[in-house]
Amino acid sequence: MAGTGVTWLGTPAFPRAARGALADTQLRRNLRKATHTIRDKRAAAVAELADWERLRRAGAAIKDSVLANLDVHLERLEAAVTARGGVVHWARDADEANAIILRLVRAAGADEVVKVKSMATAEIGLNEALAEGGVRAVETDLAELIVQLGRDRPSHILVPAIHRNRAEIREIFRREMPSASPGLTDDPRELADAARHHLRLKFLSARVAVSGANFAVADTGSVVVVESEGNGRMCLTLPETLITVMGIEKVVPTWRDLEVFLQLLPRSSTAERMNPYTSVWTGVTPGDGPRQFHLVLLDNGRTDTLADEVGRQALRCIRCSACLNSCPVYERTGGQAYGSVYPGPIGAILTPQLLGDLSHPQPASLPYASSLCGACFEVCPVRIDIPRVLVHLRSRVVDARGGRSPEAAAMAALAWIMRDPGRFEAAQRAGSLARLLARQGRISRLPWPGSRWTSARDVPAPPRESFRAWWRRNRG
Amino acid sequence: MRVALFATCLTDTLFPGTAIAATRLLERLGCRVEFPLDQTCCGQMHLNTGYREHAADLAERYAAIFAGYDAVVAPSGSCVAMVREFHQDLVASPSRNGAVRHTYELSEFLVDVLGVTDVGAYFPHRVTYHPTCHSLRAIGVGDRPLRLLSSVRGLDLVALPEAETCCGFGGTFAVKNADVSTAMLADKMRCVAETGAEVLTAGDNSCLMHIGGGLSRLRVGVRTVHLAEILASTEEEPWRAPA
Amino acid sequence: MVDPDPHASARSEVLGRIRAAIGPDRPRVQIPRDYDVRREHGNVVELLARRIADYRAVVRRVAAADLPDAIGTLLARRQVRIMLGPADLPEEWRAPDVEWHLDDPPLTVEQLDRADGVLTGCAVAIAETGTIVLDAGAAQGRRALTLVPDYHLCVVRADQVVGSVPEALARLDPVRPLTFVSGPSATSDIELDRVEGVHGPRTLEVLVAS
Numbered sequence: 001m002a003g004t005g006v007t008w009l010g011t012p013a014f015p016r017a018a019r020g021a022l023a024d025t026q027l028r029r030n031l032r033k034a035t036h037t038i039r040d041k042r043a044a045a046v047a048e049l050a051d052w053e054r055l056r057r058a059g060a061a062i063k064d065s066v067l068a069n070l071d072v073h074l075e076r077l078e079a080a081v082t083a084r085g086g087v088v089h090w091a092r093d094a095d096e097a098n099a100i101i102l103r104l105v106r107a108a109g110a111d112e113v114v115k116v117k118s119m120a121t122a123e124i125g126l127n128e129a130l131a132e133g134g135v136r137a138v139e140t141d142l143a144e145l146i147v148q149l150g151r152d153r154p155s156h157i158l159v160p161a162i163h164r165n166r167a168e169i170r171e172i173f174r175r176e177m178p179s180a181s182p183g184l185t186d187d188p189r190e191l192a193d194a195a196r197h198h199l200r201l202k203f204l205s206a207r208v209a210v211s212g213a214n215f216a217v218a219d220t221g222s223v224v225v226v227e228s229e230g231n232g233r234m235c236l237t238l239p240e241t242l243i244t245v246m247g248i249e250k251v252v253p254t255w256r257d258l259e260v261f262l263q264l265l266p267r268s269s270t271a272e273r274m275n276p277y278t279s280v281w282t283g284v285t286p287g288d289g290p291r292q293f294h295l296v297l298l299d300n301g302r303t304d305t306l307a308d309e310v311g312r313q314a315l316r317c318i319r320c321s322a323c324l325n326s327c328p329v330y331e332r333t334g335g336q337a338y339g340s341v342y343p344g345p346i347g348a349i350l351t352p353q354l355l356g357d358l359s360h361p362q363p364a365s366l367p368y369a370s371s372l373c374g375a376c377f378e379v380c381p382v383r384i385d386i387p388r389v390l391v392h393l394r395s396r397v398v399d400a401r402g403g404r405s406p407e408a409a410a411m412a413a414l415a416w417i418m419r420d421p422g423r424f425e426a427a428q429r430a431g432s433l434a435r436l437l438a439r440q441g442r443i444s445r446l447p448w449p450g451s452r453w454t455s456a457r458d459v460p461a462p463p464r465e466s467f468r469a470w471w472r473r474n475r476g
Numbered sequence: 477m478r479v480a481l482f483a484t485c486l487t488d489t490l491f492p493g494t495a496i497a498a499t500r501l502l503e504r505l506g507c508r509v510e511f512p513l514d515q516t517c518c519g520q521m522h523l524n525t526g527y528r529e530h531a532a533d534l535a536e537r538y539a540a541i542f543a544g545y546d547a548v549v550a551p552s553g554s555c556v557a558m559v560r561e562f563h564q565d566l567v568a569s570p571s572r573n574g575a576v577r578h579t580y581e582l583s584e585f586l587v588d589v590l591g592v593t594d595v596g597a598y599f600p601h602r603v604t605y606h607p608t609c610h611s612l613r614a615i616g617v618g619d620r621p622l623r624l625l626s627s628v629r630g631l632d633l634v635a636l637p638e639a640e641t642c643c644g645f646g647g648t649f650a651v652k653n654a655d656v657s658t659a660m661l662a663d664k665m666r667c668v669a670e671t672g673a674e675v676l677t678a679g680d681n682s683c684l685m686h687i688g689g690g691l692s693r694l695r696v697g698v699r700t701v702h703l704a705e706i707l708a709s710t711e712e713e714p715w716r717a718p719a
Numbered sequence: 720m721v722d723p724d725p726h727a728s729a730r731s732e733v734l735g736r737i738r739a740a741i742g743p744d745r746p747r748v749q750i751p752r753d754y755d756v757r758r759e760h761g762n763v764v765e766l767l768a769r770r771i772a773d774y775r776a777v778v779r780r781v782a783a784a785d786l787p788d789a790i791g792t793l794l795a796r797r798q799v800r801i802m803l804g805p806a807d808l809p810e811e812w813r814a815p816d817v818e819w820h821l822d823d824p825p826l827t828v829e830q831l832d833r834a835d836g837v838l839t840g841c842a843v844a845i846a847e848t849g850t851i852v853l854d855a856g857a858a859q860g861r862r863a864l865t866l867v868p869d870y871h872l873c874v875v876r877a878d879q880v881v882g883s884v885p886e887a888l889a890r891l892d893p894v895r896p897l898t899f900v901s902g903p904s905a906t907s908d909i910e911l912d913r914v915e916g917v918h919g920p921r922t923l924e925v926l927v928a929s
Binding site: 030034035037049051055058062064068070074091092096140142143159161165166189196217228229231237248255256260263266272275276277280282285287288306 | 725746849866902913
Binding site: 332 | 485487489491492496514517521522525528530534612641645646656657661685686693
């Protein structure tokens, strides 16, 4: 079933959205600083484990084994959660998931929920759906709070406010946070403290919480949330009702499998040996934590993604964001240019697949938002070969377009030339006439589409003779 | 050893000096070099732009043309990556995959097959090396180019800051996402200029055309020269700029 | 048309789509388990102390017999008045000069919030990552107890310390509520730089008793 809600309506195709982002000098500076900081730290955290490559291979294989028998694992998970007092719901798409959650919140008699940062709930647009139903969703993760208070959009999987620096965050807090002191400085410690005070009462009085899940163990029904601030623990522990929304690909077969992911994830995401808090719970535990637990299993385009043998590896993703942090394109455009809750390299392969739409110009532009440099694959803890999937999706984009474009005509002509050495050599000779455009060995202005090259770069003048002409004269 | 040179369509057409240098270098090291005139293109641009069927046609041609050689050598990490990483999926008959297995990037062939790092070259210039993404991450040439360069007499090798970051070329990415490509190029040029080198070298003329095009536009005063041309340069026949 | 049972139809449709997507020939995947289950670290207790300290938590190593004194010293230094503990908090850990409120009958959220801190034991500690794992077992209590107070003092016995994450998971029962704690609460949300102290306890002190 095709996913809905993943992209923001009205975002232009990537090249145009990127142009705006590239001109935002504050954004450029913020992103460069943040991505470079985390890159070096990640490299150091990974270098500590001599078996890192073996862990990556194990992580990829565990995920592949899950996907190969996803139905079986989900049924086992459902049975285990139910046996421990939880209730499992299935949602085909965003609307269905939102309707289930709204119904559960109303049944609990609440008009406000506290939320743990979760990509799944961002993907389905839960906050907006709850608001339409008269329920306020309070984001409790610091970066989500910054985005929510700033009426902004997220730009990163792990740190949705990565595009904001400390001075901008202080401004948002001073403007939007009633409890913030007028003398609030931009010291990150003070900003974190302001968030603590702002949310404290919400945590202590909330009746319903909504979370995502990093992993769920099919064997035991245990659900895992990995976090840093303790906002996750607050939401998972204090309210009476907990609703967890989880993409169906998040299931792992056994408890033991987590020994791999709890090593891969923290070092890849925040570059820590271990994140401050990881919570594991199974159904309902009398006297400890929520009295009602609901698990919503979400498809929203995942089964479509699973059907593509090359593209399905995107479902291995554990949402660490190492690929964003290492991507030279993301570093310069930020996440909002991708027009999706999933930005960066993983977003470029996940978004069009979840949407199941490679003909709309916006998602169709995403697989091209990469120079195919491979930095993402190199850091991916579950070895998603993102460049290969990008190339694969590009051919799906071209197929969806049905061969009717000036580009397709040019590519066909070029292929026709390249299929015959005689034609190729004739084209070389014709091309060498471009020498007439050259001054001092370079050409600085070409007609369209070459103008897109010469807008920033010269082209070397074609040589007097091609290599094959030289070869024939000297070696033939 | 029967060695075929796969010049690549870009080098054959725009940078013949690189293929001439590769020919002379390999001959100097005792190889019998052949250049099958039927060769054209590996299909990388087509595949990477989404035109898989055209790419498959070109991959089939490549396999047929280069099947009979002991080794195929190409002065391009990127085209070699295309052949080794993607041709297997594109070529219908697996029996034709011999050419895929025996295709080497130039520095790999010199170090791994011929077993040399000192190729007797002379190049009295200050040089910095950019490891192109596909050389580095797709086929993993590692430090082979640097080992070759450090044995060149007269050459003053300086490290490039942020060397492993993409230059922003990316094939049709450079025109489809020209703005992002240019932003990446600007940072690469800044790093190149910081080295004080007069020559930037790499194993791919495509990336060099992109970076060199920017350096030339801004009159930075740094020239791009393919690794093969540096390694072919000797005291008797020193490197000369193309006419 | 009104769906007679949306739950059943969503469930069967999603499962059906999964089966169709995978197809009849399911890939057989071998999982390579050749990664390290144990790594050679020498003294794991020493490593644990170093790694916890890296998170800017306070760590003290003490002889088991000196534990009550060490607890008293740390609490006195922080000048705490009201400390919380699980119902089964060992008698000898309850330092004098402090008001102890045990979670029996269960404390209200307001009581948790008003206390100066909480003292617990733990289930397992992971040296390599500087992690303490709580499983609601002996001397630990329910999860809220170690969450709401701003100060957590945790006692780790040397025999609870393992080297690696795989060793720790093998010792734990996943159906118990588990909390892995690695340092005080922290965030990397401002410029991807780590800052300690957000919603969870802002101060973590650990006594490793051998």
